Structures are given as C-alpha cells and as structure tokens.
Amino acid sequence: MSWINDIGPLGDVVLSSRIRLARNLADIPFPQAMDKIDRDSVIHGVYRSIAGSDSPIGEEFQFLSMKDLSHVDRQILVEKHLASPDLMKYHERSAILVNWQEECSIMINEEDHIRLQCILPGYQLKRGLDYLDNIDDIIEAQLPYAFDPNLGYLTSCPTNLGTGMRASIMLHLPILATTGQMKAMLQTLAKIGVTVRGLYGEGSEVMGDIYQISNQITLGASEEEIISNLEIVTKQIVQKEKQARQLALAGSRIHLEDEIWRAYGTMLHARCMDFNEFMELLSTLRLGVETGIMTKIDIKTINRLMIMGQPGHLRKYGDKTIGDLDIIRAEVISKLLRSTELEN
Amino acid sequence: MSWINDIGPLGDVVLSSRIRLARNLADIPFPQAMDKIDRDSVIHGVYRSIAGSDSPIGEEFQFLSMKDLSHVDRQILVEKHLASPDLMKYHERSAILVNWQEECSIMINEEDHIRLQCILPGYQLKRGLDYLDNIDDIIEAQLPYAFDPNLGYLTSCPTNLGTGMRASIMLHLPILATTGQMKAMLQTLAKIGVTVRGLYGEGSEVMGDIYQISNQITLGASEEEIISNLEIVTKQIVQKEKQARQLALAGSRIHLEDEIWRAYGTMLHARCMDFNEFMELLSTLRLGVETGIMTKIDIKTINRLMIMGQPGHLRKYGDKTIGDLDIIRAEVISKLLRSTELEN
Numbered sequence: 042m043s044w045i046n047d048i049g050p051l052g053d054v055v056l057s058s059r060i061r062l063a064r065n066l067a068d069i070p071f072p073q074a075m076d077k078i079d080r081d082s083v084i085h086g087v088y089r090s091i092a093g094s095d096s097p098i099g100e101e102f103q104f105l106s107m108k109d110l111s112h113v114d115r116q117i118l119v120e121k122h123l124a125s126p127d128l129m130k131y132h133e134r135s136a137i138l139v140n141w142q143e144e145c146s147i148m149i150n151e152e153d154h155i156r157l158q159c160i161l162p163g164y165q166l167k168r169g170l171d172y173l174d175n176i177d178d179i180i181e182a183q184l185p186y187a188f189d190p191n192l193g194y195l196t197s198c199p200t201n202l203g204t205g206m207r208a209s210i211m212l213h214l215p216i217l218a219t220t221g222q223m224k225a226m227l228q229t230l231a232k233i234g235v236t237v238r239g240l241y242g243e244g245s246e247v248m249g250d251i252y253q254i255s256n257q258i259t260l261g262a263s264e265e266e267i268i269s270n271l272e273i274v275t276k277q278i279v280q281k282e283k284q285a286r287q288l289a290l291a292g293s294r295i296h297l298e299d300e301i302w303r304a305y306g307t308m309l310h311a312r313c314m315d316f317n318e319f320m321e322l323l324s325t326l327r328l329g330v331e332t333g334i335m336t337k338i339d340i341k342t343i344n345r346l347m348i349m350g351q352p353g354h355l356r357k358y359g360d361k362t363i364g365d366l367d368i369i370r371a372e373v374i375s376k377l378l379r380s381t382e383l384e385n
Numbered sequence: 386m387s388w389i390n391d392i393g394p395l396g397d398v399v400l401s402s403r404i405r406l407a408r409n410l411a412d413i414p415f416p417q418a419m420d421k422i423d424r425d426s427v428i429h430g431v432y433r434s435i436a437g438s439d440s441p442i443g444e445e446f447q448f449l450s451m452k453d454l455s456h457v458d459r460q461i462l463v464e465k466h467l468a469s470p471d472l473m474k475y476h477e478r479s480a481i482l483v484n485w486q487e488e489c490s491i492m493i494n495e496e497d498h499i500r501l502q503c504i505l506p507g508y509q510l511k512r513g514l515d516y517l518d519n520i521d522d523i524i525e526a527q528l529p530y531a532f533d534p535n536l537g538y539l540t541s542c543p544t545n546l547g548t549g550m551r552a553s554i555m556l557h558l559p560i561l562a563t564t565g566q567m568k569a570m571l572q573t574l575a576k577i578g579v580t581v582r583g584l585y586g587e588g589s590e591v592m593g594d595i596y597q598i599s600n601q602i603t604l605g606a607s608e609e610e611i612i613s614n615l616e617i618v619t620k621q622i623v624q625k626e627k628q629a630r631q632l633a634l635a636g637s638r639i640h641l642e643d644e645i646w647r648a649y650g651t652m653l654h655a656r657c658m659d660f661n662e663f664m665e666l667l668s669t670l671r672l673g674v675e676t677g678i679m680t681k682i683d684i685k686t687i688n689r690l691m692i693m694g695q696p697g698h699l700r701k702y703g704d705k706t707i708g709d710l711d712i713i714r715a716e717v718i719s720k721l722l723r724s725t726e727l728e729n
Contacts, residue, residue, distance in 0.1 A: 111617030288497060299656035312643035368639060 042162065043143040045121070045344040049163020052340065053331040054279045056211040056251065057160050059122070060169035062177060063196045063205035067189040071197040072134065072150045078095025084136045084153050087147060091127035091138055091176075098176060101140040102147070107132035118146075122160055127151050146246055147170060147180075152197045154207075155180065165273060166208050166268045193260065199325055203260030208268050210275050211240075215279075216251040216285040223252075226278070228281040234258055248348075249320030249327075254278070281297035284331060305337065308346075310379055316373045319350045342381040358383045386506065387487040390464070393507020396684065397675040398623045400408045400555040400595065402506050403514035405464070406521060407540045407549035408499040409531040416478065425476045427498050431491060432525035435482055435520075442520060445484040445490070449474035460697030461492075466504055471495050479526045489516060491524075497549075498540045499524065508619060510552050510612045524727040537604065547604030552612050554619050555584075559594040559672045560629035561622075567596075569623070579604055579618055593664030593671075593691075598622070630676060645673035649681065651708040652690075653722055663694045686725040690718055 058109065065071060069079050070101035091099050107128060115132055118139075123146040128135045138147040147158040153362035157176055159169040187195040194205035201207070204301055217223050227237055234257040239245035249361065250370070254274065256267045274334060304325040307316075314322075327343045329335025348354060350370055359369035388401035402600045402677055409415060410430065413423050419550040429449070435443050451459060451472060462468035462483075472479045475495065482491040492500040501520055503513040531539040538549035545551070561567050571581055578601040581703055583589035598618065633641055648669040652658075658666075671681025673685045692698060703713035 294655055298717070302654040302656050303651055306650030306652075307647055308650075309654075310650030311647040312646050313639055334538075365639075373645070 044160050044162035045143075045348055047162040048340045049161060049165050050280050051245050051275070052163040052283065054213055054282050054343070055164045055275065056213060057122075058164055058166045058169055059158065059160045059207075059209045060166060060173050061207045061209075061213070062155075062157040062173050063153040063194065063198060063201045063207075064157065064177070065195055065197065066154050066181070067185040071155065072152065072154060073197065076303075078151055080134045084149050087137070087149050087155055087180060088138065088186050088360075091147065091179045096175070096179055098179065099281075100333045101137040101142070103141065104135050107135040107137065113353050113356045115355055116351075118279055120351040120353050121348060122150060124156075125151055125156070126154075130269055139322050145176070147176070153201070162325045164210065164272070166271065170206075170208075170264055177288070201259050203258075204262070204264050204267065206259055206264050206267060207255050209238075209253050209255035211340060212252045212254065212275070212278060212333070213324065213327055214278070214282050215324050216289050217248045217249075217282050219283060220289075222281070222285065224371070226281070230254065230274065233270075233274070235271070249324040250318065251324070252321075260354065269381075286328075290332065297328075297332075298334050301325055301334050305329070305335060305378075309375055311371045311375070313365070313367045315367050316350065316352075316370070317373070319370060320347075320362070323347055323350070337382050338378065339381075341382065342377070345381075346377055349373055349377055386505035388504050389446045389487075389692055390685050391506040392684045393505060395508050395619070395623050396507040399619065401466075401506055402508055402510045402556070403502065403504045403551075403553045404510060404514055404517050404647050405551045405553075406501040406517055406675045407497040407538065408501065408521070408524070409539055409541065410498050411529040411531045413498065416475070416496065416498060417541065417635075421482070424494055428480045428493050428623065430528050431493050431499055431524060432480070432482065434524045435491065438523045440523055442523065444488075445486070446482040449483065451479040451482050452482065457653045457697050460695075461701055464692060464695040464697050467502075468492060472500075486520070487605055487714045489520070491520070494693070494703050496524075502673055508554065508616070508623075510554070514550075514552075514608055514612060517684075544556075545603050547602075548606070548608050548611065550603055550608050550611060551599050552615050553582075553597050553599035554615065555593060555666065556598065556622060556626075557671055558596055558622070559668050560595045560633050561626050562591075564629060566625070566629065570625070574618065575592055577614075577618070579615070587625065592661065595664075595668070595692070610683075620689070630672075632714055634676065636710065638721070641672075641676075642678050642691040645678050649673070649679060649722075654718055655715045655719070657709070657711045658718070659711050660694065660696075660714070663714060663718070664691075667691055667694070681726050682722065683725075683727065686721070689725075690721055693717055693721055 066083060067085060069075060087105050091102050115129045119126055119129050121143060123143060124137055125138050125148060128148045129153045134150045136149040145159045145160060157173045159172045161169050189195055191251060193203040196202050196205055201336045213227060214223065230237055236255050236257045239247040240251050256271055304322040308322055323343065323346055326335060330340055330343055331336060352366055355366055355369045359373050363369050392528045394552060410427060413427060431446050435446050452638040456711060461727055463473050465487060467483050467487060469492060472492045472495045480492045480493040489503045489504060501517045505513050508555055515531065526607045531672055533539055537547040540546050540705060542548055574581055579601050580599045580601045583591040584595050600615055652666055669692055672686055674682060696710055699710055699713045699717055703717045707713050
C-alpha cells in the first residue's frame with residue numbers, strides 16, 4: 042500500500058523507505074544527448090516490456106506521457122513523490138509508468154533512460170529492493186542494459202555508476218531538530234557516506250522536520266551492503282529521536298501537549314496558511330500522533346494532509362474560484378481534518 | 386441585567402458604564418481614622434437603611450461581611466467588578482451589599498464610608514445615575530451625610546470632593562490600540578480632564594485592549610455636566626474605533642478573519658494559557674463577535690470568558706486537583722466555549 046495511507050515498521054519516526062535504480066539501454070545515447078527517435082523508442086520499449094510481460098505485475102501499471110499531462114497533473118505526481126522534479130522539468134521527452142497502489146513508478150527519459158522507484162511505508166528497504174529486482178528483470182529480459190562487467194550499470198551521471206541504486210529513508214525528527222542535536226548528527230552522517238536532504242530530495246531544504254537520508258556511494262558495494270549500512274544508521278537515528286522524545290515528555294508533558302493541541306486548533310480554524318507554517322504545524326501534529334497525545338487523527342490523515350497541502354493538489358482539488366493558495370490551503374486542510382476526525 | 390450577560394447601547398465597542406458615588410456619614414471619622422465601634426456602626430447603619438427601607442429595592446440586596454468571606458470569594462467580587470481592590474484589601478473592616486442582578490453594589494468602609502456603584506451593559510451612564518440617586522436618597526433619609534453647602538459631599542480623598550461621583554466607561558479598542566492611534570488620543574483625553582485606566586481601574590494596566598475612561602474632576606460641575614462631557618468623548622472614541630475597523634476590514638478582511646478564527650481555535654484547544662495571552666486572544670475574539678466575523682459565540686460568552694478566566698473564578702470553579710492556574714484556565718475556557726457554541 043502507498044506510504045501515504047499506511048504505517049510501516051518504525052512508523053513512529055520513519056515515514057517511508059525508497060529504493061531507486063538507474064538503468065540505461067545499450068546502444069542508445071543518454072537522454073540529454075538523444076534525438077526524438079531515440080526518445081520515443083526508449084518510451085515505447087519500456088512500455089512494451091512492462092505491458093506485454095507475462096508477469097501479473099504488468100497489469101498493475103498505468104502509462105502516462107508527461108507532455109500530455111497538464112502542469113498541475115505533472116505537479117501532483119511530483120508531490121506524491123512518484124515522479125522526480127527532473128522528470129517534470131524534461132516533460133517534453135519523458136514518460137512514467139505508475140502502479141495502481143502508487144508504490145512503484147518507472148520514470149522514462151529522466152536523467153537516465155529508466156529510473157525504477159519503489160516507496161513503501163516505514164522502514165522496508167529490502168522489500169522495496171525485492172520488488173524492483175523483479176521489475177528490473179522483466180525489463181532487462183526485453184531490453185539490453187548498458188552494463189560494464191567492471192563498473193556495473195552505466196549511468197548518465199557518474200555518481201550513480203555501479204549499482205545505480207539510491208536507497209533513502211524519510212524520517213520525522215522534530216525533537217532532534219529543535220534541541221539542536223541534528224547539526225552534530227549531520228556532520229557524522231556525512232563522514233560515513235550518508236547524505237541528508239529535504240522532502241523533495243536533491244537540492245530541497247528540510248521542512249517540517251522531515252529529513253531524507255540516503256547512500257552517497259553506488260559503486261564498490263553491493264545493494265545489500267548499502268541497505269544494510271543504511272539500516273544501522275536509520276535505527277540509530279530512530280533510537281536517538283525516541284530517547285529525545287521520552288526526555289521531552291518527562292520534562293514537560295503539559296507544554297508538549299499544549300503545543301500539539303494548539304497546532305490542531307490552528308489547523309482546524311485558520312483562514313489563511315502559507316506552506317512553511319503548514320509544514321511546521323504538521324510536524325507538531327505528527328509528533329502528537331506518534332507520541333499518542335493527539336487522538337483525533339491518525340498517521341494516514343497526517344500523510345494525506347502533507348500531500349494535500351502542496352500547491353498542485355490545492356490547485357487540483359481546492360476551490361478554483363479562489364486565487365490565493367494560502368486561503369485554499371487553510372480551507373482544504375480544515376475540511377480534511379474535520380472529515381477524518383476519529384471518535385475517542 | 387448585569388453587563389456580563391447583556392449587550393447595551395453602543396455595545397460593539399462599549400462593554401459597560403459605571404457610576405460610583407462616594408459618601409460619608411456626618412460626625413464619624415473617615416474609615417482610615419475610625420475605631421471598631423465606628424466601623425460597625427457604619428456597617429449596621431447602611432445595612433439597616435437598605436434592608437429596612439420601604440422601597441422594593443431593599444429586598445434586592447444581599448449583605449456580605451468581607452471578613453467572613455474566603456479569600457477566593459472576595460477575589461470573585463473584585464473580578465466581577467462589584468467590589469474594588471481596596472474593599473478587598475481592607476476586608477477586616479469592610480462589608481458590601483450586592484443586588485441579585487449584580488448591577489449595583491454598596492461598598493461600606495472602603496476609602497469612604499459608603500461607595501455606591503452601578504454597572505450597566507453598554508453606554509448607559511444616565512440610567513446608572515438615576516438608579517444610584519434612588520439608593521442614595523434611601524440611605525440619606527436614614528443617615529445624615531457629611532455635606533458642605535460650598536464644597537458638596539465631603540470625601541476621604543480630596544479628588545472625590547463635590548459630587549463624589551466617578552463615571553466610567555469600559556471600551557474595547559483593539560484596532561485603535563494596534564494601529565498606534567491610542568497614544569495621541571490618550572494625550573488629548575488627559576488635556577480635557579478624562580482619565581484612562583485598565584480593566585481594574587486605578588493603577589491597573591490596560592490588558593486585552595480594554596480601556597476604562599472616566600472623569601478626572603468631581604468638583605465645580607454637576608453630575609449631569611460630567612456625564613454629558615463623557616458622553617461626547619465616548620461617542621467620538623467609538624466612532625474612531627468603528628472607522629478604524631471598517632478600514633481594517635476593507636484593507637484585508639481575510640487576515641482579520643484568519644486572526645479571529647485562529648484565536649478561537651487556540652482557545653478551544655490550548656492546554657495551558659497565561660492571563661496575558663488569554664486577554665489578547667479574548668480581545669481578538671471579541672472583535673470577531675463585534676464585527677460579525679465570529680458566529681460561533683456571542684458577546685455574553687466573551688464576557689463570561691473574561692470573568693471566568695481570572696484567578697479567583699478559576700480557583701473557585703476550576704479543577705481543584707490541578708495546581709497550575711494556566712492549565713486550569715485552558716480547561717475552563719475550552720469547556721465554556723464548547724458549551725456555548727451557537728448553531729449557525
């Protein structure tokens with residue numbers, strides 16, 4: 042099930058786990074150098090390898106040509122983390138296959154010919170890799186990959202060379218962030234080859250205390266080794282955050298409760314809210330659900346709020362007579378909160 | 386009816402009008418100089434003049450000896466503006482008569498032997514004076530007042546000499562306060578003999594944008610002249626505040642709505658709230674009701690909140706197992722808001 046609608050292992054700190062594999066077809070130039078014929082042949086090749094496969098997986102995917110989508114629909118794919126910002130940027134040449142559970146997507150003609158991606162709720166990197174390995178085999182059976190026996194999979198950018206794999210974990214670290222412990226941790230992580238990014242991956246800043254950690258290197262280690270290293274790091278960070286939460290609760294439970302319920306009241310009643318404030322309040326609310334203080338909503342609602350509060354979703358599903366996104370956001374989140382309120 | 390439970394003329398800016406008459410009995414020293422026998426004879430004399438009167442008014446009053454009340458019950462009288470802080474301070478010697486509507490009180494052995502007070506909702510100084518004149522006559526028929534043909538009523542403090550009257554108006558001026566127009570206005574008011582104070586009268590600071598204006602002089606003008614002057618000033622201030630509100634609404638209605646509904650959400654959901662924040666949020670909420678933006682509650686609820694949020698009321702009516710007043714306050718105001726929510 043999509044990470045948005047489910048809670049997985051270590052779910053009180055880990056939002057989601059993502060595996061991405063970069064692949065390129067042999068004998069066709071990398072996307073930035075190829076012509077229209079090459080582009081279309083990659084799109085059609087990948088589409089046929091999935092749609093025409095004997096595996097039941099083939100029937101799970103929907104094909105979307107990026108240039109045929111409206112700007113808002115492209116934005117929605119990015120906001121759901123199914124497409125990358127680059128796939129949207131290169132929409133003239135790119136396409137995407139998305140499975141109906143919205144766990145898995147196959148981006149075509151992004152930076153590489155093929156980018157397979159699987160996102161699962163909580164900590165589940167291994168399950169994600171197993172799923173992608175299956176799809177990877179299906180495609181490879183039809184289309185020969187650019188592969189070097191010494192280097193591994195060849196990629197457009199050398200940072201992806203080798204396994205072509207990027208494994209990343211989305212973490213909610215509100216207490217480590219506010220107590221200032223993140224800074225030291227970021228320095229340590231950099232030293233051991235772990236990259237830290239924001240909500241939208243590369244180049245995006247951290248918002249709402251959500252940190253994305255991923256492997257820096259793709260070469261010289263197997264997929265399993267990379268995942269195993271990341272698992273150790275993730276579990277350590279999760280433990281640190283949980284300890285910090287225990288301390289915060291023991292020190293001043295009432296002030297944490299106060300902050301969490303105020304965030305709820307503000308979200309329910311505000312008439313205008315910018316994205317930064319929204320993400321900050323949502324972080325407080327998420328912490329409330331994770332610690333059991335906030336009982337009116339569950340993690341699914343928190344995740345849906347996070348997705349719905351973004352510009353594309355607001356434009357698509359919000360009141361189209363209102364010009365100001367901050368006003369639409371306040372209305373949409375208030376309605377969503379009311380409609381999902383749990384009986385306690 | 387008590388100003389707390391009603392809305393009167395100019396009620397979208399004027400909370401209440403108060404008349405106070407200072408009186409002293411002839412041939413008995415002023416309170417600070419009198420002995421126990423004098424004190425008791427004043428208390429008994431005033432009590433008998435009211436309770437034994439032929440007027441139906443006599444039956445409206447309840448007698449309370451301040452020294453027999455608990456600290457919290459004394460505080461409650463002050464918080465309802467029925468007793469002055471000084472009456473509470475001198476509780477060993479003082480007493481009070483309060484009518485059941487809680488519009489009128491007769492303080493005994495405060496700074497003067499007798500202080501008659503009437504508070505009515507909205508702008509109603511003349512009605513208040515008429516009511517007190519009646520009581521004044523009832524008492525004077527039994528007890529000779531200290532009166533000088535040239536000076537008028539003699540009082541313990543020369544600032545009350547003459548009419549012994551202080552007329553005051555409680556005004557809610559949130560927009561004049563935030564746009565910085567109050568400062569210039571305060572200077573003008575001082576020049577024309579109008580004093581500006583906070584919620585609890587003399588020596589109290591302005592909280593929650595509530596200003597109390599009153600006449601500075603009591604000598605050399607009749608009661609009617611003083612009230613007439615104050616009426617002109619009040620109407621001018623009310624007009625200025627209303628114009629400022631119109632401007633604010635025209636300029637950015639959505640931001641005012643946002644602020645008002647956020648205040649409501651915070652009041653409903655906070656778990657801890659100090660008195661300063663409470664008064665600020667209440668001012669925003671009151672502005673919401675006054676401008677028709679806040680439709681979930683009415684002015685009566687705002688007034689009850691203002692009374693209930695004070696320390697004495699919280700100690701008396703809040704959860705007695707909780708030590709922290711800020712936590713009790715949050716609980717009490719949230720319950721009151723929920724129980725008074727209007728159907729829209």
